[in-house]
Amino acid sequence: MVYTLTMESIKHLIILGPPGSGKGTQAKMIQDKFSFVYFGTGDLMRQEAEKGSEIGRKFQAIWDKGQGELIPDELVDEFVNFKLREIDAQKSIIFDGYPRTVDQAENLSRVLNITPDNLYVLNIEVPKDLLVERMQTRKVCQKCGQVFFRPDEKGIKACDDCGDALLKRQEDQPETMEKRILVYQTQTQPLIEYYKSHATLINIDGSPSINLVEAEIEEKLSGVF
Secondary structure (H helix, E strand, O other): OOOOOOOOOOOEEEEEOOOOOOHHHHHHHHHHHHOOEEEEHHHHHHHHHHHOOHHHHHHHHHHHOOOOOOOOHHHHHHHHHHHHOOOOOOOOEEEEOOOOOHHHHHHHHHHHOOOHHHEEEEEEEOOHHHHHHHHHHEEEEOOOOOEEEOHHHHOOOEOOOOOOEEEOOHHHOHHHHHHHHHHHHHHHOHHHHHHOOOOEEEEEEOOOOHHHHHHHHHHHHOOOO
């Protein structure tokens, strides 16, 4: 179904957090438990790059520079707006990896007719030293995208869900980690201030184990979705 503007109170959720905060893992948990449509912008972009489409080639060219830069707003907005047309307008969406700037947030509000009353934002907070440690030691399944922390130490060679190989993502290479965190702090963190008055903002401590973070998120979302 084509996504069209609606005045109905369809609630949407955005998950924010710096690279290494585990927001992708938690977003997929939320999708399963609360029946959201998962909108993983990074995954969708990587799929587009693998297809070799015109916009996918533009994404890949920026990633190949290896400098941790964000994709320009206008390019991301164009892609997101296009992909949203494929989603049922009556479904609640969880956004992972978008928006990353205030300009992107304003675009999303226009496209979905979002108001502060029907938008919730989870902000996962993790200290920088822990972020770096996680990014240095994690790998992902190249097929299904499941994240594994310290798989080498645990003797994990393949994904326990689909059996495919694990790899270290390009953005987790040492030369790009520090830049990605800096980019997040300077360009994405202002969203936290923006959403204090444009959504219901829920702060989450992302330092504990995945299971403990999951439990806190589930508790805070229960009764809302």
